[in-house]
Amino acid sequence: MSKITFLGAGSTIFAKNVLGDCMRVAALQNFEFALFDIDHERLKDSEQMLNNIKRNLGSTVNIVSYTNRKEALRNAKYVINAIQVGGYEPSTIIDFEIPKKYGLRQTIADTVGIGGIFRNLRTIPVMMDFAKDMEEVCPDAWFLNYTNPMAALTGTMLRYTNIKTVGLCHSVQGCAKGLLRSLDMPTDNIQWKIAGINHVAWLLEITRDGEDLYPEIKRRAIEKQKEKHHDMVRFELMLKFGYYVTESSEHNAEYHPYFIKSRYPELIERFNIPLDEYPRRCINQIEGWKKMRADLVNDENLTHERTSEYGSYIIEAMETDQPIKIGGNVLNTGGLISNLPENACVEIPCIVDASGVTPTYVGDLPEQLAALNRTNINTQLLTIQAAMTGKKEHIYQAAMLDPHTSAELSIDDIISLCDDLIEAHGDMLPAFE
Numbered sequence: 001m002s003k004i005t006f007l008g009a010g011s012t013i014f015a016k017n018v019l020g021d022c023m024r025v026a027a028l029q030n031f032e033f034a035l036f037d038i039d040h041e042r043l044k045d046s047e048q049m050l051n052n053i054k055r056n057l058g059s060t061v062n063i064v065s066y067t068n069r070k071e072a073l074r075n076a077k078y079v080i081n082a083i084q085v086g087g088y089e090p091s092t093i094i095d096f097e098i099p100k101k102y103g104l105r106q107t108i109a110d111t112v113g114i115g116g117i118f119r120n121l122r123t124i125p126v127m128m129d130f131a132k133d134m135e136e137v138c139p140d141a142w143f144l145n146y147t148n149p150m151a152a153l154t155g156t157m158l159r160y161t162n163i164k165t166v167g168l169c170h171s172v173q174g175c176a177k178g179l180l181r182s183l184d185m186p187t188d189n190i191q192w193k194i195a196g197i198n199h200v201a202w203l204l205e206i207t208r209d210g211e212d213l214y215p216e217i218k219r220r221a222i223e224k225q226k227e228k229h230h231d232m233v234r235f236e237l238m239l240k241f242g243y244y245v246t247e248s249s250e251h252n253a254e255y256h257p258y259f260i261k262s263r264y265p266e267l268i269e270r271f272n273i274p275l276d277e278y279p280r281r282c283i284n285q286i287e288g289w290k291k292m293r294a295d296l297v298n299d300e301n302l303t304h305e306r307t308s309e310y311g312s313y314i315i316e317a318m319e320t321d322q323p324i325k326i327g328g329n330v331l332n333t334g335g336l337i338s339n340l341p342e343n344a345c346v347e348i349p350c351i352v353d354a355s356g357v358t359p360t361y362v363g364d365l366p367e368q369l370a371a372l373n374r375t376n377i378n379t380q381l382l383t384i385q386a387a388m389t390g391k392k393e394h395i396y397q398a399a400m401l402d403p404h405t406s407a408e409l410s411i412d413d414i415i416s417l418c419d420d421l422i423e424a425h426g427d428m429l430p431a432f433e
Contacts, residue, residue: 001062002031004315005076005138007069007130008083009035010042012049012289012296014146018080019050020304021312023059027319028312032062036072043067045297052302073130074137078315081130082146085123086428088282094424095119096279102417103262104408107250108278110148111199112379114405117398118421120152122428124387127153131161142318142356144168144311150198150329152380155345158331160388166357167329167345168310169198171246176206179244182231183220185213193349195337195362197373197380198329199247200255201347202365217244232271233259241368246347250277255376257407314352321354328352330359337362339370344377375403392432395422 004022009015015035022028033050037043047065054061066072073079085091095115096106109115127147134141143165145154154167176192190213193205206213221235233249237256245252253259253273260275261267268275296302306312310326317324328350330336336359337346351358365373378401386394399405399414409417422429 003034003076004028004031004078004080005034005036005072005141006080006082007036007072008081008147009046009065010037010039011082011084012042012046014082015046016049016053016296016304017307017309018082018146018311020053021306021309022315023050023054023057023061023304024306025312025316025319027316029060031077032064034072034076035063035065036067036069040067045293049297049299049302052300053304056301056303069130070133070137073133073141076134076138076141078142078144078318079130079134079138080144080146080311081127083123083126084147085119085126086425088279088286091119091122091425091428092279092282094421096276098420098424099417101420102409102413104405104417105260105262105275106278106404107254107260107274107276109254110278111151111251111255112149112376112402112404113254114399114402114417114421116149116152117379117383117395117402118425118429120149120383121387121395122425123147123149123153124156124384125430127157128160131157131163134163135161140164142166142314144314145329146311149380151345151347151376152383154198154329155331155343155380156384156387158345159343159384164356166314166350167198167347168314169247169327169329169347170309171199171248172201172327172347173308173310175203175244175246179203179206179217180213182229183217183224185216185220194246194327195348196246196346196365196369197340197344197376198347199251200373200376201246201327202369203244203246204365228272230272233273236271241372242366243369250274254404256372257403260404260408262408314357317352318354318356323351323353326350326352326357328357328359330357333359336360337365337370339364339367340373341377341381343381345380375401379403386432390430390432392418392422395432 145167150167157165177187196202233253238244332346349360382398
């Protein structure tokens with residue numbers, strides 16, 4: 001029996017989406033779905049929920065929970081990764097509250113920025129442990145990574161392990177239609193192309209029947225910016241740099257040095273920037289789960305409709321050899337985006353079939369877009385270097401090169417902040433020299 005292993009299966013709603021999707025694929029009906037999570041209570045919740053869906057869909061998959069990670073991985077053909085190391089408490093609280101003492105404010109803190117750096121540093125060792133287990137018990141498996149920080153984690157797996165890996169983010173497939181809907185433009189019969197890095201990939205083309213839609217998009221965006229709305233940062237970037245970016249405004253507000261600035265506090269109001277958004281979201285999700293748990297886990301009539309998440313479509317394409325196109329995070333080997341570093345992890349169109357994931361060649365990004373990407377890549381590469389060498393100096397360098405952190409703090413304060421964060425994380429981080 002072939003096997004799909006889900007690491008972080010206690011993420012019950014996400015497990016519902018990805019594995020529920022897989023249950024709706026005819027080619028996967030004889031698979032084992034192996035569930036693993038370090039939170040055994042949440043693991044049991046997910047197992048019960050998935051069995052309810054299985055029964056109501058008439059699926060013939062076999063759902064098995066494991067408390068031993070290596071056994072969950074043994075002989076897996078596909079491994080889905082959806083972990084969060086450290087959780088909301090203490091890790092997210094640390095990532096936000098200590099930088100605040102230095103006057104450094106954040107919105108999400110899970111990609112770059114000082115919060116993204118430390119999320120990487122506590123997650124990369126866990127990912128290396130996954131890879132070590134996989135190289136022993138399922139060396140040919142595909143690793144589908146959904147965990148953030150996407151670019152650095154996926155790049156680490158691709159550069160430092162032998163595991164076949166692709167990073168997946170749902171900001172790509174909804175980007176073009178989401179932009180058009182926000183501007184009251186029709187979404188039918190459009191063609192689009194996206195490339196860049198995760199969360200800062202660019203809508204390079206958007207057309208309908210060969211007509212470039214960008215002139216009308218920008219005309220409407222100028223009008224929309226005259227009033228407060230939820231996507232003001234992305235619209236500002238598009239109007240100044242020429243192209244729309246995939247991930248939300250609350251994310252992009254902290255990827256660039258222009259929006260969260262202590263010297264210009266009025267920008268927060270002007271661009272409707274939700275400071276401390278991620279901690280609020282975590283609290284709401286924790287409270288919401290308490291209310292939702294009984295209905296979701298114990299609903300014997302629970303069913304599922306296939307979502308737009310890439311996971312099930314990738315596995316189906318590999319199993320059936322029916323090709324699909326995805327936006328995947330892969331290593332920039334050979335200069336797939338030719339004006340970005342080859343050791344960077346890029347998000348580009350990829351073809352998936354029985355042979356695996358085949359990235360497509362993009363060529364040069366418009367230079368201003370490549371320049372914005374490189375500012376984030378600098379921090380990603382140095383964070384990986386810090387994690388793999390154990391040298392504290394590379395943590396400092398990653399932070400000193402981060403666009404938002406370096407725009408707000410002095411070198412001395414950046415180093416002091418990193419030291420405070422290292423101390424606060426304690427045993428959640430390996431020892432750095």
